Amino acid sequence: MRKWFTGLLAALALASGSSTAQAQPTIKMMIPANPGGGWDQTGRNLAQALISAKQAVAVQFENRGGAGGTIGLAQFVNAAKGDATAMMIGGMVMVGAIYLENSPVNLSMVTPLARLTGEYEIIVVPSNSPHKTMADLVKAFKANPGSVSWGGGSAGGTDHILAGLIAKANGVEGNKVNYVPFKGGGEAIAAIVGGHVTAGVSGIGEFAEQIKGGRMRALAVSSPTKIDGFPTLKEQGIDVELANWRGVFGAPGISAAERDGLIKNLRAATESASWKETLKKLGWSPIYLAGDPYKKFIDEDTKRVAGIIDSLGIKNTK
Amino acid sequence: MGETFGLLMHGFSIALTPLNLLWGFIGTMLGTFIGVLPGVGPALTVAMLMPLTVKLDPTGALIMFAGIYYGAMYGGSTTTILLNTPGESASIATALEGNMMAKNGRAGPALATCAIGSFVAGTIATILVTLLAPLVVEVALKFGPAEYFALMVFAFTTVAAVIGSSTVRGLTSLFLGLLLGVVGIDSQTGKSRFAFGVPELLDGIDVVVLAVGLFAVGEALYVAAYASRLEEKMEQIKGSLWMSKEDWKRSWPAWLRATAIGFPFGSIPAGGAEIPTFLSYAVEKRLTKYPEEFGHGAIEGVAGPEAANNASVTGALVPLLTLGIPTSATAAVLLSAFQNYGISPGPLLFQMQPDLVWGLLASLYIGNVMLLILNLPLVGMWVKVLSIPQPLLYAGILVFATLGAYSLHQSVVDLITLYVFGLLGFAMRRWDIPVAPAVIGLILGPLAETQARRALAISQGDATVFLTHPISASILALSFLLLVLPLLYRLLRRS
Incomplete structure (x- = not known):
């Protein structure tokens, strides 16, 4: 099935014209959820946007669902190390799951690329x-x-x-x-x-x-x-604001130049008509944030989510 | 009513074009062949083939879905009956008698009663959806956590039907299933239980892995270990390939009863298809004139569960079309198919998209007919599978079971679990412990626990909610009577 999708997307890419010089050859995208949910929609629509913006010739998907995304995260941390063509979808739910389950892997082990939607x-x-x-x-x-x-x-x-x-x-x-x-x-x-x-x-x-x-x-x-x-x-009069954010992460151990290259690809993809159409169709707000500010945001969100989970009294103790 | 009929006819006029019929035919074919692969249930099949339909107009696509869906469901029952490898939880009950029938050389009638029973139940349920959807949904909404808990208690009475000759052994098996049911994240608090730090176990144990492990792998190991001592021979075909007059006489009441059980279960928002299949099995076992055949291949035990499955799946259209609530895996996939076309099902769907709704109902109907036309002639071909020599057949079953378990989540942990359950199934067979109660325990345990705790959370710990809600109290009283009456009857007869 995975191969089939690659084939389809490659065909789409061919149909929409040849790739430019700085385009990525093929992006490997880890979706740490089963097909159908918000992360899956994010990943598959982002792939279309990357291709239509000529930032990738094809996108290869892997769905690895379970345990709030931490199973997919663990596999991404282990298997994608140093791979500058690998991306993973993630978001606020993953931040919560990592803290709730004392997951041995966490988001500091991957490279934050960009927050896409809320x-x-x-x-x-x-x-x-x-x-x-x-x-x-x-x-x-x-x-x-x-x-x-x-x-x-x-x-x-x-x-x-x-x-x-x-x-x-x-x-x-x-x-x-x-x-x-x-x-x-x-x-x-x-x-x-x-x-x-x-x-x-x-x-x-x-x-x-x-x-x-x-x-x-x-x-x-x-x-x-x-x-x-x-x-x-x-x-x-209730001073609360909350967006269920979703974003993209790169593999552990990629260089700063490789990271910036991927961010450039993502930026171009989010400016495409295809992506804007997606946001409108699914009612998502564009809250794009890339690189270091995104990393800082994740650190803050981790603290905020951890604080609330503690106060709800639901954390697993080991 | 006349108006409804007119609308349905309008639906048929949309659906019945040569091109749409072709899509229906292709869908049924594809669905049947993919459904035959173990572990690939109808919902997954539709999800996998959905990209194929992007280029079609919504009606054509829905007709193809309906074809794929019915085909896949029937294909799944085929492998369940022939190889004892249920590809999805709703066909587990079919495996109990269906596989025994196949072993007695009656695979032909078993497959036929499945196809015809599905058709009958699907047809009646479609008519009920057409006429009663808006009414049924108001009743369905009255079901909250307390009522669901009562229903689960009621469903536990079905265990009695599969418990076998020894109560102690049967209950051992049931409690094993209940224990396995608590593995994973506790849905009400988010805390993990019995996962032992294995992240793959956090989402719990898949009932299909348990069923295939206990049924198929356990049996293959048992046959391999005791082949020389087993007298039981696989008979390819005994008697007619088709249903005899007797088979018909025993099947049709089962189909109708199963429809009456399956449809209401499907239409309540947390019903699902597993419980009605087991309920129907229990009912048939209780009412049959041939109780000695149960456990050795009784046709009612195949006809009922299969029809109940189809009726409940069709019943699931009630909350989907009237409220936009997907209550089964298949309904969820249908919902995402709607969304692909920019349609969001909700309370207004009937008014806003009449063409689509009536087109869909007509498509389901066409899917049902297609299935019957396409698959009855194939029965003869499927039955030939059983002429494969036993060692090769069981090796093939192991391959199929392994592939099926892996294809569920592409997880190696599932494979390990499958073979652990396989060994367990072997041991249970060796010491004559029935395996079906364990499967029922795993299905019902988590549902009953979740609903009970939800009800108690909402009532802030007041356990009387189960008795103060009229629907819940009536169901509990009924379950109590079901358990106590046979005992009383026996006591009275003795004295």
């Missing part, structure tokens, strides 16, 4: 909920934290972390958050729409159709400014 979160309630605004929900939450159940994705993931940040901003202890994790979007949507949990937290795209269809009411988004007219948390 997906903001949204907080919803069932449409027949008594909570009309974020303030209503927060009031109930502060009065009795346990009585408000938050439904979202996996424990320690982005949705859980946002619930933790909201608790912190309202002076509620993290381990009092009654967070109910669901597998995949579908189960969570059913539990929220059916009124089995008080509120729901997820990426905006996940709930968009339910909100449009009138089965959920949006209370707040976690972005710096309004999205689709939904008010931000900040506007409603």
Whole structure:
């Protein structure tokens, strides 16, 4: 199957004209997740953008899912060492998984190239909920934290972390958050729409159709400014901002020149029409950040995520 | 109702063009052949072949998906029956009687009852989706964690059907499955359990690896070790290749009962296809007039689970089309196919995209018919597999089982697990411990645990939720009766 994709993409590249002199021959891309999710979409759309911007002739994929991306990360650290044509997709979920599971490999062992996208979160309630605004929900939450159940994705993931940040901003202890994790979007949507949990937290795209269809009411988004007219948390007096970011990493042990070359390729790819189309289609925000500032961002995010996971009281001890 | 019928006919008018029928035919062919590979279930097959359909218009693509899907599901049942290597969790129940039938020379009728049962169940379920989707979904939404937990408790009663002659041995096997079910990250807290620092174990043990290890590898090892002492001979064909009048008489009630079990399970958002297949098996075993045949190849035990599987998969379209909620692996793949065409299924899909919805329902129907036309003639060919000499056949089964387990996640750890379970399966056969309860334990254990803990989290630790919710209380009462009534009956008869 992998070979098949390479063949397809090589054919696409041929169709779109010959490669330029500085183009990469073939990029090997590690996607540390199973096909279908956000990282997979990021990797496959990025490949198309790299090819259409003539930054690569072909892209070879490897999907290695599991354990929040740390299985793919471990393989990338071991097998891609010094390979200047290797890239790996990753993001905030991986930062959380590394800390939560005391993973022996971490993001300081790979070369940060660029942060590509951010997906903001949204907080919803069932449409027949008594909570009309974020303030209503927060009031109930502060009065009795346990009585408000938050439904979202996996424990320690982005949705859980946002619930933790909201608790912190309202002076509620993290381990009092009654967070109910669901597998995949579908189960969570059913539990929220059916009124089995008080509120729901997820990426905006996940709930968009339910909100449009009138089965959920949006209370707040976690972005710096309004999205689709939904008010931000900040506007409603909760000083929290959170984007589920996704980015690209290079192999361990590549030279500074090789790193800068890859960043140049990525920069060109993100400026292509194909990439802009992807962002629009999937509702991702372009929060491009490359090289050293990206590395610094990862260090800060690691600290922030670790702090919240500690306060939620869910870390594995060894 | 007349209006609905008109809409469905409109769907057929979209779907029934010569070109679309050709796509349906190609899809069914491809699906069948890929589905025959173990470890490659229908969802993976559709995902793999999805890029092929990018150039097609949505209706053509969906018809091809439906063909691939039904083909793959049937192909999967074929290897399950012939080689005892279930490629996905929903066909595990089929393996129990199906493979025994094949060993008794009745592979032909087993394959036929699968194909026809799938067709019957699929047809009825499609009609139910067409007529009842908006109604069913409102009931389905009433199911929260407490209700799901009650359902899982109910499903545990099915263990009784596969427990074998010794209760102690059966329960040993069940608890082994339950133990294996807690391996990996605990979904409610994110903490890892029994992973022993092996990252590949963090996501838990795949039920397909367990089933193929216990069923196929265990059996191959057993045959290799005791071949000279085994009297059991593989009979290629005994009696007719086709279903006899008797087979028909025993199959059709099973198909209908299985549809009644599978459809509602499919339409609740956390139902899945494994539980109804085992429930149907349990029901058939309880109702059969030939209880002595169960465990040795009873046709009801194949007809029921296969029909239940197909009905539940079709039932999964209810939450998908009315709410945009994918509840099965296949529905999730269909959802991403929709997204490829810039369509996001949600509560408004029926109003916004009527052509697509009715086209899809018509396509599924066409897929069902295609499958029947294409595969019944192939039964004769598949049965020939069994004429391969035993040593070669079992070597082939080992190769298939290994390939299948590896193709799930391309993980060497899965291969090691497969052979550890293979040895375990060998030991269990040697000491006459049934393997099916272990598989049921692994499927139901994690589901029951997760739902119970979710329900308790939401109720803040108040365990009475299971009894104060009316639906949950009724299901629990029913399960209790199912367990206690036979005991009472026996006691009364004795006194």
